[in-house]
Amino acid sequence: MEVMPKWAEVILVPLISLVLAAILSALVILAIGEDPVEAVNLMVTGALGSTYGWGYTLYYATNFLFTGLAVSVAFHAGLFNIGGEGQAMLGGLGVALACLLIPWPHWTLALLGATVAAALFGAAWAAIPAFLQAKRGSHIVITTIMFNFIGAAVLNYVLVNVMRPPGSMDPATARFPETVHLPTLHEMLAPIGINFSKAAPANVTFVIALLACVLVWFLLWRTWLGYEIRSYGKSEPAAKYGGISPVAITMIAMIISGALAGMMAINNVMGEAERLVLNAVEGAGFIGIAVALMGRSHPFGVFLAAILFGFLYQGGAELALWTSIPRELIVVIQALVILFTGALDNMVRMPLERLFLMLRRGDA
């Protein structure tokens, strides 16, 4: 029997963690002589108070949705994919190649092509550590981390030596042609009368990310393959006994995971920057781990966590713009939220469980 009712598990635990993180953050802000109420106000209005704020929040959230889902899928197979960063980087390379080399007639086709390219590149980058894990037993945590660095070096080589337009100092590709421009939320919502901010980078990829959430849910809980992935993750010997091939499941889970991480590139590379820069992923691969942990590796949880992290990113940017709170402390505030909701989860959960047990005894 479950100790806690579902609503407490899903809502109460994260909420209390968030409040604790907020209190500690407020103390930090107080300690450096700024007004915490004003800071919270700025973060909330800046991230959620206008379509402009939402546009950025959703843009960041889209990145985190993809990487969060990527970590979740691998996690269900008992694999800890820390390589989302590198996979998203290579996905960006795939997007850039698809957008620059193929003359797309329309953005819908380009989106389709770029998505396939991003997924393929990301999946290929995840497949190597997966193969090493499945066949050689090299631990996936170590190999995926190492592949992040190899990915960064590959991207650097390609951008500096191959894809940089002549005469440009910036290690980045040329701008993608106009035809592959993805519609932003502003352009999508204007026809139905919603005047969404023009400056915000959120684009059609957000819809694709939501679609990916549904597909991942369907895959994991409504298909044979998902059942095999989950049972392998729960117990390897039992799965083996049931006739599930560890090699196949490791490879398939990591390939799906890598493809999801790679697909993040359609948001940041194709949707926002419209060219590939070196620092395109900027840590979203790692944030994905926190998002997956916080979202309990469930697509809906990942969705909520991704929105929260999008809020923290955009709110943090507004804090940096309008206050003199140094950016290191903004990172501290973001880290406190991660710490409480991810790592210190049991700190809240255990007392709560005890509380519910007491209440139940009272009932009985």
Place this chain on the structure above:
Amino acid sequence: MTLMHKLLGATAALALSAGAALAEPALIFDLGGKFDKSFNEAAHNGASRWAEETGGTYREIELQSEAQREQALRRFADAGANPVITMGFAMADPLATVAPDYPDTKFVAIDVTWLDTPNVRQIGFAEHEGSYLVGMMAGMASESDTVGFIGGMDIPLIRHFGCGYAQGVKAVKPDATVIANMTGTTPAAWNDPVKGSELTKAQISQGADVVYAAAGGTGVGVLQTAADEGVLSIGVDSNQNHLHPGKVLTSMLKRVDVAVYDALKAGADLETGVFTLGLAEEGVGYALDDNNAPLVSDEMKAAVDDARQKIIDGELEVVSYYANDSCPALQF
């Protein structure tokens, strides 16, 4: 849901008042952060000097992500900041899209020289000329005829530094060896003093006795290790001679501080266009102060000043790495 609506309504009202008009100038630091002891810090110093002298105030932000580049530009321009000063070549592309939307705002782009926008003051530096001079000094100070170069992230700009340096070394000692290493291939390479220190040790074990760091915050580790191991080092961007008095041969000055100071001083009446600051404009140079005076012999100073004059007069040409993406004196 109603609570949500209330919250949204309240916050929307606040949002309108948040970005109230301000005529202050704004300064956007690149990802390295304003205390990188180097490029961004030079801008910070220039801006602080302006603020102290005039009593003026300015807005600033240290970028944390790529998406914030355009965001910060637009937010400051919307809020009426003028001029908006940006640091680093990575702002070129966002500026190209944002600047035309704000024709009445003046932008300043440091390390950018190739944009075609009328309201941007673009300032480039002839880093290869300054690096050439410190390269000459390194060549003359070296007893082992082996000198080192430690770059930050492996990008064309840093190769540009290394290329000028190698040419300077070869000008005084044609047979000298120049060992060049880059700290890394990610932006973390700008802020990795530990790796800088390791690379310095590696170069010393290969015989280098002067090491030039063009690596942002990573250079702090290079200078520290060089001082600990008893070899000479050369600082970059800001005058870093004072970090280890008597151990830092000189610093290759890139007067970002002056460029920022001048821009702030000109205010909204700023002259736009493309400006390249070389030796003649004193935009680059080598640092000479009490800390390194004992290290710089009269002969060294005479040779370097002579070369400086020749470069200004056009008698001597330092080949730029950008000219054809390769360096005559150094293989990367």
